[in-house]
Amino acid sequence: MVKVVKKExxxxxxxxxxxxxxxxxxxxxxxxxxxxxxxxDSERIPLTIADYDRAKGTVTIIYQIVGAGTMELDTVExxxxxxxxxxxxGKASETxxxxxxxxxxxxxxxxxxxxxxxxxxEEGAQVHGVIGFRNKELVILEKExxxxxxxxxxxxxxxxxxxxxxxxxxxxxLIQEGNEYDEVIAIGPLPMMKYVCLLxxxxxxxxxxxxxxxxxxxxxxCGGCRxxxxxxxxxxxxxxxxxxxxxxxxxxxxxxxxxxxxxxAHARDEAxxxxxxxxx
Numbered sequence: 486m487v488k489v490v491k492k493e494x495x496x497x498x499x500x501x502x503x504x505x506x507x508x509x510x511x512x513x514x515x516x517x518x519x520x521x522x523x524x525x526d527s528e529r530i531p532l533t534i535a536d537y538d539r540a541k542g543t544v545t546i547i548y549q550i551v552g553a554g555t556m557e558l559d560t561v562e563x564x565x566x567x568x569x570x571x572x573x574x575g576k577a578s579e580t581x582x583x584x585x586x587x588x589x590x591x592x593x594x595x596x597x598x599x600x601x602x603x604x605x606x607e608e609g610a611q612v613h614g615v616i617g618f619r620n621k622e623l624v625i626l627e628k629e630x631x632x633x634x635x636x637x638x639x640x641x642x643x644x645x646x647x648x649x650x651x652x653x654x655x656x657x658x659l660i661q662e663g664n665e666y667d668e669v670i671a672i673g674p675l676p677m678m679k680y681v682c683l684l685x686x687x688x689x690x691x692x693x694x695x696x697x698x699x700x701x702x703x704x705x706x707c708g709g710c711r712x713x714x715x716x717x718x719x720x721x722x723x724x725x726x727x728x729x730x731x732x733x734x735x736x737x738x739x740x741x742x743x744x745x746x747x748x749x750a751h752a753r754d755e756a757x758x759x760x761x762x763x764x765x
Contacts, residue, residue: 507542516578591673
């Protein structure tokens, strides 16, 4: 059992939990993830480690309520306990040698991008952050990104906050200003990462993306998280989650990611009805 030390809403669909897990906090690195199980019969949910505090023995996760599993996770309140937590899993992000980077976060992907921006900043690198959301109500982690960035651009699709436009627009403007990046790190929805990579390939800038496909065990045994990278099959849980964005087959990844949408929608509807009965 893992105690929820702190729980808060970041927006209407995104929550943050600080968990008491000294052993994971001791080993955690930016880019790695954990697998969470809210209750005894809950599904296993892979979530990137959004932050950690070795002194306090805590790790932070950020989750978006999109399906039955995350709906159930959100019912666990501060002071209560999750059934279990496994990690840290995956390879830590490589930041050695980076002197100047653009860190791009899209939506809830900002929860994964932030610890990388923070680590680069702490290592003395110059960090330009670009974070994008559909609208003002969905903005998260702006203050955290601002603290970890030498320069920050906040974009919204509808212009209700920050600047109107896409993260690719802001990134291209930064490049055209003469900024020479050792690396661009892009984390967010698959279409966003795809178009960031198409842009950076045009300019010849190394680009790393964090992949979060369907995952079951998180140890490479099930094969559910397979991707095609550079024409070879890779597994996000053990070979990643970070990959060379110019080598990832995004179209295949998007197709695989949509295979279970109908099943997920059914499970979400069933969970909604269950929770409504419990409230009554």
